[in-house]
Amino acid sequence: MLSAVIACFIIGYVVIVFEHPLRLDKTVPALLMGAICWALLSLGFNSGVLDVVDGHEHLFSLADHAGDHAMSHEEAEEGFMAALLHHLGKTAEILIFLIGAMTIVEIVDLHRGFDILKGWVRTRNKKRLLWIVGILGFILSAIIDNLTATIVLVTLLRKLVPDRDQRIWYIAMIVIAANAGGAWSPIGDVTTTMLWIGKRVSTAGLMEYLILPSIVCFAVPFFVASFLKPFQGELMGVPVVSKEELKAERLLSSKTMLFLGLGMIVFVPIFKTITHLPPYIGMMLSLGVVWLVSEYIHPEEDFTEERKEAYSAHKALSRIEMSSILFFLGILMAVAALETVAVGEVGALRAVAEALQSVIPDQNIVVFILGFLSAIIDNVPLVAASMGMYDMAKYAIDDTLWHFIAYSAGTGGSMLIIGSAAGVAAMGMERIDFIWYFKKISWLAFIGFAAGAAVFMAIETLF
Template sequence: MIAAVVACFVIGYIVIVFEHPLRLDKTVPALLMGAICWALLSLGFNAGALDIVNTEGEVFSMFNSISGDAMEVGHAGAHEEAEEGFVGALLHHLGKTAEILIFLIGAMTIVEIVDLHRGFDILKGWVKTRSKRRLLWIVGGLGFILSAIIDNLTATIVLVTLLRKLVPDREQRIWYVALIVIAANAGGAWSPIGDVTTTMLWIGKRVSTAGLMEFLIVPSLICFVLPFAVASFMKPFQGEINMVELDEDDEEKGRLLSSKTMLFLGLGMIVFVPIFKTITHLPPYLGMMLSLGVVWLVSEYIHPEEDFTEERKVQYSAHKALSRIEMSSILFFLGILMAVAALETVVVNGVGALRAVAESLRAVIPSEDVVIIILGFLSAIIDNVPLVAASMGMYDLQNYPMDARLWHFIAYSAGTGGSMLIIGSAAGVAAMGMERIDFIWYFKKIAWLALIGFAAGAVAFIVIESMFNIGVTH
């Protein structure tokens, strides 16, 4: 039965990887995989064919519960305790997954409210240069900073939209877009709200906000700066660009009375979430709920237009913003995280399956740094969300407490390794879809730049850790 659970996960994962050739939304196999894995787990557990382990490390079996004093309360009592153990494990994983999903829904809704009020159009006025090289650094810097605030996916979408206004030639524009993917992924790696994977590690109490920023800002900067420094000497970024000239009327049409207010309010409330967590010690999703409530409240009463009527109000409402968020992505995370949780719960050699994999890896590859670098390369091929979820199950908090160097290196590798292929990150997939960037073109022209940035940042992390003994050494 354990083989059936693992086979279900592997098959589902393969279907997700080949979503483009199969023309199947990856949400479908993710949901099926999550549900079927737990169904197989339940059937096997109730039949006595497999055991499960909860988050405290207690092992439960339907016919021979060995958790605590179950054997002393009789056969019926042991069965009841085993059933409660299974349900408790399921609810625990569902609760942890729900924390991430609620956080993401709140953040995505705030960003959509800002976008409805054309808040991101304010950024267009900040770009005045005609130099190709200077424009590269401006949009790259914006990508690095914005991705740390509004996440790398949203930052990429915003900047691709901005570049469409500034660079009319698509052949020239895709070079900028491709480099933005590198900048956005690097910027998202050092922020708890910059990437889904860092958010997972943050909510899962593997990393702290201060820890991520302190330990990863330098490697992330190197991962961003080095590829851009090399690219700035390449032919596509030499000379001047024929930018689209916007007259004052066009600029006014692109903005609303509420644009600036909603931009700074939205970004400010997202940044407030880590502060709220630090002050109250409450889970981040509660801070995001508060932030969404404030932004929603202001959006209900602010007047975006001169002659604002109740009929126009719906065009800028949070209800419309909610209809624009990608629920398919939310459901994908639900399916994939619950599937990974099933592997974390099923017992192999006395421990969870993912923990058993970690122990096997340690036996084959003693260096954890090598394992995590391999994780970075894998994140370029397959989605980094399940990879990070799996690593959280492989390494426990007892041996690797919050802000251990392992977690910081995982955050860096999984966050930036995806830049090596266009399909390796959410930012890359978004750019690929918006500008129809060819996989082979990106692999030939950009992958090597992403590789040197990733490798240099990884070396910097290891060197800095060695010099200053950052984190916890195991």
């Protein structure tokens, strides 16, 4: 039965990896994989074939040969359900947080808040434009997450660079900047958010240890790219938009909602630090404030009750990607099943970690390889698996292991266009070819990833 659980996970994972050739939304195999893994685990447990481990490392068994672990049927059932509810609770924390953040971003977008950014980019010099949009991507991704930052900047570049062949070079570089920017912020990437909510990293620790490696990961490829031919000279055919025209495109509420939305998202880590409450509580508060303001603010001069629906939070909620939320639900619960099924005295993922430790004693090498894997495989399940592999009693909050995992999983995905949410979004919006990205951009992403990793390990060694 253990083999069946593992086989179900592997098959589901393969289908997710090949979602594009199969033309199947990855949410479908994720949901099926999560449900079937737990179903197999329950059947195996109730028949006495499988043992389970809860979130506190307690072993529960219905097997006849349980020995010291022998217990009543009721106790074992309670233990199994407690393990399931524990993992569902941890997953729900992440999903509620993401739903709140995504809704705030959509409210800001409805009020054309991100159009303010167009006024900050007024140059025809290709090299200067590269650094401006790169820095914007790096900073924005740390605030509104790398996926949303990429979508915002792709939309902006469509207006700034009409020539698609030229534009995709900038967009590909934004993917690198957005992933690097998201790695040092607890709200910048789903994986760092998972580690933060899972109490593996703190806001201050993440920023302290990863800000410099992330800057290097961003700056090195951009510095090299600035000498490449696509970023030399001036942009041709770009219309000059006056400040008056830019203001005319905005709404009365654009600036207010932009700074309120970004400010309330940034407030979440501050709220957690002050109150010591889980991050999703702070996100609920922030969403409530933004929603409240959006109900009473007037986006237009002649604002009527009939126009209110166009800028409402209800419309913003209808625009968030629920398929992504359900994907995370399925994949995280599937990984939780592997964390729960017992191999000997520990969960299956912990057993894998112990086996890796015996084969590759240097954890930095293991985590560095994780960065390459995140370019091929979705980094969400990789980080979820790593959280189950290593014992928090041995690797406490802000241990360098967790910081290096956050860096590797967050930035390693830039090496392939399909390796991160930001890359997939850019690929979908601009139809960027996988082979083109691999030939032109992957080497830039690699040198940035390797340089940042070297800086991280140097800091670890010295301090």
